[in-house]
Amino acid sequence: MRYSKEHKLETHARIVKKASVRLREKGAHGIGVADLMKEAGLTHGGFYAHFDSREALVIEAFAYAMDRSTERWRKLAEVTPPKDRMATIVENYLTPLHRDDPGHGCAITALGAEVSRESPKTRKAFAAKLEQMVDMLAEQIPELPRKAARKQAMAATATMVGTLMLARIAGSGQLSDEILDAGREAALGRAAQPRSAAKKAPVRGASIPARR
Amino acid sequence: MRYSKEHKLETHARIVKKASVRLREKGAHGIGVADLMKEAGLTHGGFYAHFDSREALVIEAFAYAMDRSTERWRKLAEVTPPKDRMATIVENYLTPLHRDDPGHGCAITALGAEVSRESPKTRKAFAAKLEQMVDMLAEQIPELPRKAARKQAMAATATMVGTLMLARIAGSGQLSDEILDAGREAALGRAAQPRSAAKKAPVRGASIPARR
DNA sequence: TGTACATCAGTGAACGCGCGTTCACTGATGTAC
DNA sequence: TGTACATCAGTGAACGCGCGTTCACTGATGTAC
Numbered sequence: 484m485r486y487s488k489e490h491k492l493e494t495h496a497r498i499v500k501k502a503s504v505r506l507r508e509k510g511a512h513g514i515g516v517a518d519l520m521k522e523a524g525l526t527h528g529g530f531y532a533h534f535d536s537r538e539a540l541v542i543e544a545f546a547y548a549m550d551r552s553t554e555r556w557r558k559l560a561e562v563t564p565p566k567d568r569m570a571t572i573v574e575n576y577l578t579p580l581h582r583d584d585p586g587h588g589c590a591i592t593a594l595g596a597e598v599s600r601e602s603p604k605t606r607k608a609f610a611a612k613l614e615q616m617v618d619m620l621a622e623q624i625p626e627l628p629r630k631a632a633r634k635q636a637m638a639a640t641a642t643m644v645g646t647l648m649l650a651r652i653a654g655s656g657q658l659s660d661e662i663l664d665a666g667r668e669a670a671l672g673r674a675a676q677p678r679s680a681a682k683k684a685p686v687r688g689a690s691i692p693a694r695r
Numbered sequence: 696m697r698y699s700k701e702h703k704l705e706t707h708a709r710i711v712k713k714a715s716v717r718l719r720e721k722g723a724h725g726i727g728v729a730d731l732m733k734e735a736g737l738t739h740g741g742f743y744a745h746f747d748s749r750e751a752l753v754i755e756a757f758a759y760a761m762d763r764s765t766e767r768w769r770k771l772a773e774v775t776p777p778k779d780r781m782a783t784i785v786e787n788y789l790t791p792l793h794r795d796d797p798g799h800g801c802a803i804t805a806l807g808a809e810v811s812r813e814s815p816k817t818r819k820a821f822a823a824k825l826e827q828m829v830d831m832l833a834e835q836i837p838e839l840p841r842k843a844a845r846k847q848a849m850a851a852t853a854t855m856v857g858t859l860m861l862a863r864i865a866g867s868g869q870l871s872d873e874i875l876d877a878g879r880e881a882a883l884g885r886a887a888q889p890r891s892a893a894k895k896a897p898v899r900g901a902s903i904p905a906r907r
Numbered sequence: 908t909g910t911a912c913a914t915c916a917g918t919g920a921a922c923g924c925g926c927g928t929t930c931a932c933t934g935a936t937g938t939a940c
Numbered sequence: 941t942g943t944a945c946a947t948c949a950g951t952g953a954a955c956g957c958g959c960g961t962t963c964a965c966t967g968a969t970g971t972a973c
Contacts, residue, residue, distance in 0.1 A: 490916080491915090491916070494916080494917095508812075509812065510724075510808075510809060510812050512722075512724060513812065515958075515959060515960075516959080516960060516961085517958090517959085517960090525916095525917070525918090526917070526918055526919065527918090527919085527960090527961095528917065528918050528919060528920090528961095528962090528963085529916060529917040529918070530960090530961085531960095531961070531962080532915080532916055532917070533916090536960080536961085537959095537960060537961090585811075591860070591861070591864070592808060593808060594808065595808065595860045595861070595863075595864050596722075596804060596805060596806070596807065596808045596809070596860055596863070597722060597808065597809070598864055599797075599860070599863035599864050600720075600721065600722055600725065606864065606866065607866070609864055610864050610865050610866060610870070613861065613864055613865065614865075614870060633873070633877075634873070634876070634877040634880065635877070635881075637858075637861065637873065637874050637877035637878065638854070638858075638877045638878055638880065638881035640857070640861060641854055641857035641858040641860075641861050641874070641877070641878045641881070642850070642853055642854045642857055642881065643857065644857040644860060644861065645852070645853035645854055645855065645856040645857025645858070645860070646849075646850070646853040646857070648803070648807045648808055648811070648853075648856060648857070648860075649803070649807070649825065649849065649852065649853050649856065651807075651808070651811035652803070652807050652810055652811050652818065652821055652822050652825055653822050653825065653826075654818065654819070654822060658822070658826060661845070661846070661849065662849050662853070664846070665845075665846040665847070665849035665850045665853070666849065666850055666853045668846065668850065669847075669850035669853070669854065702949080703948090703949070706949080706950095727925075727926060727927080728926080728927060728928085729925090729926085729927090737949090737950070737951090738950070738951055738952065739927090739928095739951090739952085740928095740929090740930085740950065740951050740952060740953090741949060741950040741951070742927090742928085743927095743928070743929080744948080744949055744950070745949090748927080748928085749926095749927065749928090
């Protein structure tokens with residue numbers, strides 16, 4: 484069964500995409516090559532026609548997840564008035580929906596701690612994507628000088644990531660919602676003027692297609 | 696070789712203590728039972744005289760790490776003027792030393808994301824310890840009403856945890872230090888008045904014995 | 908245009924290895940007499 | 941006090957299993973003639 488030129492690329496992309504979801508759900512070591520291939524409708528034997536090693540797939544899948552998030556926030560910012568951009572991102576990030584669906588959510592929260600323990604190659608690849616994301620967020624604060632905007636973007640990212648992680652540890656009950664509230668308020672207070680809608684239920688996915 | 700009554704308890708405690716370090720360093724699944732026992736100077740066969748399963752040790756080790764951290768911050772607050780307490784904790788938390796020594800550092804940052812994927816039993820045990828830590832921190836903000844203090848404690852914890860995680864992803868270079876700076880500033884700005892020493896090198900371990 | 912051959916993405920069995928767990932055994936020390 | 945026995949923390953071999961990786965093979969389709 485020999486396939487057309489694009490077929491291999493499509494298959495490769497499908498494996499990466501599915502892996503990026505399952506790895507975020509189960510952790511960087513929580514799912515094996517065989518199951519990852521099954522996700523893409525293949526058997527494990529074909530894996531090494533696409534990747535040099537399991538680690539190579541992990542690196543690609545992490546990069547994919549980070550790129551999708553960065554792109555998602557960038558698009559969300561694009562359709563939002565400049566002064567509300569950071570606030571809108573925070574509100575879309577710190578939601579019960581995001582907390583309860585790590586597979587389609589932020590790779591930093593889901594995999595960041597594990598990444599810091601991986602090989603330098605994996606860690607550095609992830610760090611580069613992290614910096615890209617921070618840069619993109621800094622661009623959403625044009626009213627500040629570059630360096631200050633970067634600092635604010637880093638702090639906002641840290642608060643969002645930390646809050647989401649604490650909320651996931653707490654499960655999905657009252658404590659968890661309390662944590663989301665606290666983090667949202669803190670990140671909003673620092674990020675920008677709270678929008679009029681700041682106290683209403685967040686609207687994640689309303690103006691931007693849900694990530695898949 | 697039959698031992699005295701206390702001997703088993705001492706051995707048990709030693710296994711838990713050593714495991715809490717190695718698990719924070721290597722991740723919740725990054726080190727095996729045999730190596731954990733070797734850390735305590737024992738062989739793997741004796742493990743099940745002390746624990747029902749590997750997971751049981753993991754739960755104890757996580758609880759131990761969280762208790763030590765909570766106690767550490769509580770003691771540090773005790774020797775600090777009330778209005779500087781949160782700031783002092785933040786300064787002691789967000790340091791290159793802490794970033795580069797996860798084994799003796801915060802279990803939330805090192806293991807939180809993995810915990811959220813573990814069994815409900817493990818996750819709930821960890822969540823209970825997290826809430827204890829938040830309560831302890833809230834007590835360090837007596838000038839606020841209970842609920843507001845809790846919120847602030849949660850937000851500060853989230854910012855600290857998130858910042859430390861981002862800094863570890865970034866390694867130990869310039870980007871990483873920039874992240875620590877940004878997080879410190881954000882957490883301080885929210886936590887309390889920055890101390891006069893806020894811009895100097897942090898003094899982690901100066902007034903409080905280093906954790907071991 | 909038609910035919911023979913080459914290609915290579917994908918299959919499924921097999922590999923070596925490390926893991927969590929089990930188990931028969933050891934032997935120093937506590938206890939019963 | 942002295943002696944025989946019981947205890948049980950700790951040892952090290954063995955188990956079953958799942959993992960990442962390798963490999964001989966397949967067969968539909970591209971290519972050479």
